[in-house]
Amino acid sequence: MIRFLAPAALIGAILLVWEVVVRLTSVPAYILPPPTAIAAAFAANAPLLIVSAWRTLEMAFLALIAAAVFAGVLALIVSLSPTLDRAIRPLAVTLQVTPVVAIAPLTVIWAGVEHPERAVIALAAVVAFFPIFSGTARGLASADPDLERLFDLYGARPLQRLARLRLPSAAPFIIEGCKVASGLAIIGAVVAEFVAGSGGEQGLAWRILEAGNRLETAKMFAAILALALMAAAVHVLFQWLERRALVWWRGR
Amino acid sequence: MTVAQLDAVEVTYPGRGPALGPFNLAVEAGEIVALVGPSGCGKSTALRLLAGLEAPTRGAVTRAAERGQTSVVFQAPTLAPWLSAEANVALPLELAGVARPAARGRARQALARVGLGDAVAARPVQLSGGMAMRASLARALVTGPRLLLLDEPFAALDEITRRRLADDLLSIWAEARPAIVFVTHNVEEAAYMAGRVVVMTGGPGRFAGETTIEGPAPRPAGFRLTPAFRTAAEAISEQLAQAMAA
Numbered sequence: 001m002i003r004f005l006a007p008a009a010l011i012g013a014i015l016l017v018w019e020v021v022v023r024l025t026s027v028p029a030y031i032l033p034p035p036t037a038i039a040a041a042f043a044a045n046a047p048l049l050i051v052s053a054w055r056t057l058e059m060a061f062l063a064l065i066a067a068a069v070f071a072g073v074l075a076l077i078v079s080l081s082p083t084l085d086r087a088i089r090p091l092a093v094t095l096q097v098t099p100v101v102a103i104a105p106l107t108v109i110w111a112g113v114e115h116p117e118r119a120v121i122a123l124a125a126v127v128a129f130f131p132i133f134s135g136t137a138r139g140l141a142s143a144d145p146d147l148e149r150l151f152d153l154y155g156a157r158p159l160q161r162l163a164r165l166r167l168p169s170a171a172p173f174i175i176e177g178c179k180v181a182s183g184l185a186i187i188g189a190v191v192a193e194f195v196a197g198s199g200g201e202q203g204l205a206w207r208i209l210e211a212g213n214r215l216e217t218a219k220m221f222a223a224i225l226a227l228a229l230m231a232a233a234v235h236v237l238f239q240w241l242e243r244r245a246l247v248w249w250r251g252r
Numbered sequence: 253m254t255v256a257q258l259d260a261v262e263v264t265y266p267g268r269g270p271a272l273g274p275f276n277l278a279v280e281a282g283e284i285v286a287l288v289g290p291s292g293c294g295k296s297t298a299l300r301l302l303a304g305l306e307a308p309t310r311g312a313v314t315r316a317a318e319r320g321q322t323s324v325v326f327q328a329p330t331l332a333p334w335l336s337a338e339a340n341v342a343l344p345l346e347l348a349g350v351a352r353p354a355a356r357g358r359a360r361q362a363l364a365r366v367g368l369g370d371a372v373a374a375r376p377v378q379l380s381g382g383m384a385m386r387a388s389l390a391r392a393l394v395t396g397p398r399l400l401l402l403d404e405p406f407a408a409l410d411e412i413t414r415r416r417l418a419d420d421l422l423s424i425w426a427e428a429r430p431a432i433v434f435v436t437h438n439v440e441e442a443a444y445m446a447g448r449v450v451v452m453t454g455g456p457g458r459f460a461g462e463t464t465i466e467g468p469a470p471r472p473a474g475f476r477l478t479p480a481f482r483t484a485a486e487a488i489s490e491q492l493a494q495a496m497a498a
Contacts, residue, residue: 146330149305153324154347164347168334250333251375 004116061118063124075136104195127188139170261311286442289452323392329384339399402434421495463493
């Protein structure tokens with residue numbers, strides 16, 4: 001109970017102080033609207049925000065799937081030989097450390113003006129790629145060495161070793177990688193939406209930009225709130241999925 | 253008949269210097285040999301040579317047992333956590349191409365043989381240390397090996413469990429009589445289980461002495477109190493003390 005009460009009490013206290021300070025000092029609402037105004041904006045724009053949140057979520061989810069497929073295949077290739085690993089890994093790391101904002105304009109050009117969603121998905125996938133790739137690659141190399149020896153002893157073929165030892169051994173690493181990547185995919189999608197800068201994709205980032213341009217600060221806060229709630233929900237969902245998957249994997 | 257033989261084998265690991273040898277060992281069909289020696293004397297290396305998991309730097313390894321006729325049990329149970337006990341035990345058969353239902357059936361028999369008939373569906377995490385070791389033993393036995401290699405199989409278990417497992421292993425051995433080579437730190441365990449105990453010097457491990465233990469196998473109750481057992485254990489301890497002093 002205290003787990004929920006403690007953060008709720010803190011949030012309540014912050015909101016109360018915020019409301020009181022804003023009212024006493026009469027800060028203009030376009031600089032800092034009071035929480036009650038934000039709540040009103042949230043309620044008034046709820047249908048629009050939900051549609052936009054769903055749009056962002058959809059793109060982040062597609063990006064996560066694309067990243068998982070690409071990262072998984074690449075990790076498998078890397079696990080085949082140390083030479084391939086040495087060849088591919090620097091490229092993967094370079095892709096990882098390049099800020100997504102920097103490659104966004106290029107992606108927007110490639111995707112074409114009519115398809116900003118493709119640019120957003122591609123950029124979010126780039127951000128989500130690395131944790132799945134490195135997790136899978138590490139997992140595939142982390143099988144118990146004695147089990148590897150037993151597979152030698154039993155004369156296992158390479159495909160048997162992959163399917164019956166290395167992939168199952170990697171499962172917890174892959175799951176963990178996907179969990180981390182799910183949060184990054186949302187961040188990536190939002191950043192990409194900002195940079196793509198087009199109103200064609202009515203995601204949450206666009207709502208924030210739009211409200212900002214019109215100095216509707218309360219609506220801006222409402223969109224940020226919607227984004228935070230969505231990201232938190234995805235985090236909780238993936239944490240739960242990870243726990244369930246690990247229970248299934250190890251039987252307890 | 254000799255099941256496996258090491259002739260003047262030497263093993264040197266790059267960057268770590270010599271680990272074993274020169275060392276000779278001939279394992280006869282149906283006998284139980286214990287390898288005893290100080291830590292790091294290359295006992296486990298000798299075992300891996302016998303298993304064909306490693307090649308010697310110098311010397312020759314002769315193995316009469318073919319692939320699939322040699323089984324290894326490590327110090328840790330080394331079970332796959334994502335598989336049930338039954339699936340773990342069936343693994344060597346399935347990898348060798350035995351059809352799944354047949355493999356699972358033989359796995360259940362092997363588990364029943366080691367006293368885990370009720371735990372076929374359990375995952376390794378649900379098994380106690382002793383039970384997991386029994387499952388590991390069942391996996392080694394399921395292929396009907398001619399040569400069974402055990403690398404400190406009971407080292408992580410408590411005294412009661414290890415004695416019980418030793419007796420169970422001996423009665424299982426009495427049925428099919430595979431040749432067994434096992435590595436141990438424990439002189440009493442060596443003298444109790446083995447017909448022949450080979451003592452090795454500190455690394456690189458060389459032959460330091462050999463003791464034959466007379467007496468019936470499997471061991472009758474109270475064997476640890478007999479003069480034959482006490483004499484053998486004394487002799488092994490003496491050889492081990494000299495090997496460690498050298």
